[in-house]
Amino acid sequence: MDRTELADFLRRRRARLDPSDVGLTAGARRRTPGLRREEVAQLTGMSTDYYTRLEQARGSRPSRQMLSALARALRLSEDERDHLFHLAGEEPPRETQGSSLHVRPGLLMVLDRLYDAPAQVMSDWGEVLAQNAMAVALAGEAEPGRNIIHRYFTDPRTRELFPPEDREEHARTHAAQLRAVLAARPQDPGPAGLVAELLDRSAEFAALWEQHEVAVRRSAVKRFVHPVVGLLELDCEVLAVPGQGQVLVVHSARPGTEAHERLALLRVVGLQDLTVSR
Structure with a gap:
């Protein structure tokens, strides 16, 4: 993990965003351009103290989930997201068969x-x-x-x-949606892993899965x-x-x-x- 480069990258990406870019109101006049640290922390679900330590090159390595949240909060392109992961010492997510967890x-x-x-x-x-x-x-x-x-x-x-009267239909729709996605992308580990776990943990899901609705x-x-x-x-x-x-x-x-x-x-x-x- 390159803490110094990571800190610099986060600061510069934060400075280029206006509150309106991320759905926030500007509020009182700002002395410096960009989002405040507490606003980035709010958007990612991390504490302001932890995010501040990242920008000061003092933070521990963020989890992969937190890196993905930072990429979304800072409106990073896919190339910038990959760079963020590399600076944190992580391999960037590799999407398979059209399934992407990065939001443009x-x-x-x-x-x-x-x-x-x-x-x-x-x-x-x-x-x-x-x-x-x-x-x-x-x-x-x-x-x-x-x-x-x-x-x-x-x-x-x-x-x-x-x-209560709508819940059974929601369950059927969820199972049928997963069946369609898995058939379209059988090698995608995301939906395949979810189906395997639900078959193991939920008798209701297993019964619906057997009906093969799509x-x-x-x-x-x-x-x-x-x-x-x-x-x-x-x-x-x-x-x-x-x-x-x-x-x-x-x-x-x-x-x-x-x-x-x-x-x-x-x-x-x-x-x-x-x-x-x-």
């Missing part, structure tokens, strides 16, 4: 502009790669490496986000149960990212509906909660 800076910019609609970038096999603030307000913040399909079948709390995630109407604003019936648009094995998922409510009013309330309440917690 341009796509992250689109995500940040969707300030009034919950949106997130995911791999087609369920890895949450990036969220906007509204997605966090709706469903909670995803820790690095979180896979929504894995959690749906292994963590009962995940299902509380949906009405479905690619597409646009739909989804219902969410939020603890503050209540039931939200939202239009879910799924936009594929060509050649990346990724999708941009955007939820919206039709104007004039009760869900539209509740989504507006969620923006106020949810973003206030984020401000307080951070």
Whole structure:
């Protein structure tokens, strides 16, 4: 690990970004250009103290998950991401057969502009790669490496986000989506490993897998149960990212509906909660 070069690279990449580039408000006038250290820490889910030590060439080696989070927060290109990994003494991720866990800076910019609609970038096999603030307000913040399909079948709390009568259909859709992805990319270790683990850990998933249903995630109407604003019936648009094995998922409510009013309330309440917690 080259701490000195890593520190310099992080400082320079941070200085080239404006808060608006990453979906943050500028706030009070800034004495120096770029993001503040605490803002980078917020975007990556690490402590400000740890990030500061990285920029001061005093930090311990970041994990691979944290390096990926830094690459997204600093809007690094794939070449810059690989450079970041090399400086930290790690081999960069090698994507296989079109499955990429790196989100392009341009796509992250689109995500940040969707300030009034919950949106997130995911791999087609369920890895949450990036969220906007509204997605966090709706469903909670995803820790690095979180896979929504894995959690749906292994963590009962995940299902509380949906009405009880909808949960069986969500399970079937998740299994059918994984079946389609695995058939398209049988050598991709990500979805193959997820299927193997779920077959071992979840009898429900194993039973659904035996049915051999296949479905690619597409646009739909989804219902969410939020603890503050209540039931939200939202239009879910799924936009594929060509050649990346990724999708941009955007939820919206039709104007004039009760869900539209509740989504507006969620923006106020949810973003206030984020401000307080951070």
